[in-house]
Amino acid sequence: MSIADPVDDPRRALRAARLAEIKLFTQRFLRNPLGVLGLIIVALLIFVAIFAPLLATHDPYLPQLTKRLSAPSTEFWFGADELGRDIYSRLLYGSRLTLLIVGLVVVTSAPVGLIIGAVSGTVGGWLDAIFMRITDVFLAIPKLLLALAFVAALGPGIVNAALAITLTAWPPYARLARAEALVVRNSDYVNAVRLAGASEWRIIIFHIIPMCLNSVIVRVTFDMAGIILIAAGLGFIGLGAQPPLPEWGAMISTGRKYIFDQWWVATVPGFAIFIVSLGFNLLGDAVRDLLDPHLRQRR
Amino acid sequence: MAATTNRTLRVTYGIGSWLVTVAITLIGLAALTFFIGRVVPIDPVLRIVGEKATQDVYHRVYLELGLDQPLYVQFWRYISGVLRGDFGISFQTTRPVLKDLFDYFPATLELSTLGLIVGVVAGVPMGVAGAYWHEKWPDHLTRVVGLVGYSVPIFWLSLVGLYVFYYRLGWVAGPGQIDVFYNGIVTHVTGSILIDALTQGQFDVFWNAIGHITLPAILLGYYSLAYISRMTRSVMLDQLSREYILTARLKGASELRVVMDHALRNAAIPLVTIIALSYGGLLEGSVLVETIFSWPGIGNYIYQSLFAADMNAVLGGTLLVGAVYVLINSVSDVLYRTLDPRAREGSR
């Protein structure tokens, strides 16, 4: 077999190769029914969040005390809460809060963790030691407790809750990125770039970080479900979004008093949390099966 | 002769470096809680003296709390206080936080341990079955059960569980550790109602306590089962694909022996770490579960303290749980090294 002819336009070839990869990825993804289900759930969440005003039947903030604690009916599809507000509508608007928290946390924690880990792993030395000690300390406290302590200190509120969760979410990414960086930093092609005169920063940004991306992306999709659960937990304790915001965890908390006779007030929001969390988990599983570089081929 | 001294030196060095790592992590932990405490937007002096205090009183308390000192001095005071067992005074109970914590901790320990036992006894076999019958129905069942387990918010499941099993079906007792009229019959020795009641022969208290602990323990157990079964499955899948398993089969070993004596024995090593990690997760979950079941544990304590804005108590509780978690992980680290013959010799 002869060596392939040199490519005419390397950039075009690269783009074509990347497109083919994406196509292959999509094909294999679609063959996983559970992953598709997860994707549908997440897409539904986003859809509901965007179109909440159109889909809602009532104003989520308007109390109707005469109708408080109504059972599910044609008027109130999921029943009414202790102030007579429609639970269905509040659920819809609450999805925005859920997405907001997940989005905020992911967008801040993943890049921060990624950069810290990549720098730490590549540079090594005392910088690495210090960063890893700090990471260890953050990892030493269970996430909910740490977030709880932070929010307790900062004061309740949705942004503070997101910030607190971010502070608990970045360490695993740093760990992952550092592990990948350690493997890659002395590989031959990186050394080649070094010899060509590239600065360490350039190496980190263009060569090390792309290698860490796969593991981090897999981990992010996984963590989203966990973030939702922690946010709901904080909301349940009362440290998340404050009333009258229709945060799902807070709704369960207020519904708790009425659990025995008007079970729907607490049950329905929890079910929503469950479904959304399930969706992210399914999606994360499917993405991991496809992307994880450490997964052995078993076929 | 030289070999033995060498070995002793290496082991001592190993223990020493482990101790140092644990100590550093604990100090870092304390630093973190200290830092969180300082972030509080509420003035700690005002909290003690009240809004109507005079400048004088304010100033005195300010100096007493050492707030005029530079940050590192304050930190030093905090750390030395923590090391002496002084976690501050709780605003609610006006008792030292540490004393409060010691009162409440055993109940959490009791519940978490029971939950962990449920999780391991149910989760490990499920994981093994799922790995062995990969892609067949035991695998799917294990994955579904696990998936539900860590997608569901545990406080919600607890509420639903209470509603169904206590209110509707009456199969278990309600919130609280024991029924109110059993209070005070059993003297606190170990701190665990179950053990104390048993050893003191108070069997109806014992059965009552069982009735109360069953539902929360099963719920926590389910929570940890989800994680444990998933990790066990993944570890077993990895081990079952290794060459030494083929060797065992080539020797004519039965499938049972292959799974138990070979695969599981190897899997046990990472499993120890996994189980330790899940214990930490249980401590975390107990914060929410205890509030629902009015369980007199640390979780509940922290929850109540939050509402009283009792930062000392909250931070003290967080510090304690964090320290316990660090200890569990360190112990599992040591166990890992003793169990795995490859790690035993250190540098080889």
Added chain:
Amino acid sequence: MSNLVEIENLRVSFRQDDGSYNEAVRGVSWSLGREKLGIVGESGSGKSLTGRALLGVLPPYAKMSVDRLSFDGIDLTKASGGLRRSLRGGRMGMILQDPKFSLNPVMTVGKQIVEAIRIGDRRIGGTEARKRALATLEQVHIRDPERVLNLYAHELSGGMGQRVMIAMMVVREPDLLVADEPTSALDVTVRTQVLSILDELVTRRGMGLILISHDLNLVSRFCDRVLVMYAGRVVESLEASRLSEAKHPYTRGLLSCLPTIDGPLDPLPTLSRDASWMAAAP
């Protein structure tokens, strides 16, 4: 003379992602007496799979079909799982390539060999089994068997680990030994040692040996007969001493690629494959 092994039309296939099946072994037939047979081929030729099919340890996602598969007269296709299992450790043994991976990392060598012995006969007690394990270790020329018994797999050198593997597989005195690339993971200097131990054992006990390798030289020097496999088929079958008379172009190509110490100094020829070899009838 009844043959130790008889295989007729063995086919092994694997399911692909898109549902179709890929045949890795395509109609292989051969037989073996109490002799040393070498199976040579490159990666993907199906040589290892043939050995595994014989012992019944194909991966679970592989499909096998065969017209005739017998060991010492026993029809293996009709044998129960239990019979196959007892044959596998007791009368047929197999050595794998790399003792770093093929030995259980958390059990001592002694425990693993004793396990093999006691699987064979539950009635053998611990002390007796240990004695036999020591004896077998001596037979594979391990010089300090008492010490080695208490070692773990990662504490053994490559050659020693492979000898342990051999000991473990011959301790129940099987009639047949399959060696799947037994020396490929070893240093060149250690290879001859291990091979000579195999030779000694096989000759002394009158066992049949199947040596699977990619190394034509090694196989030709060591074995009585040679099978050459390519793309799942046997393309050549002849006595080792008559290898130079090989007829199939693939074999001839392989032979001409082998460097010789006193050969010409021109660059070695490279193998150019012919598509017809894939379709050739055995």
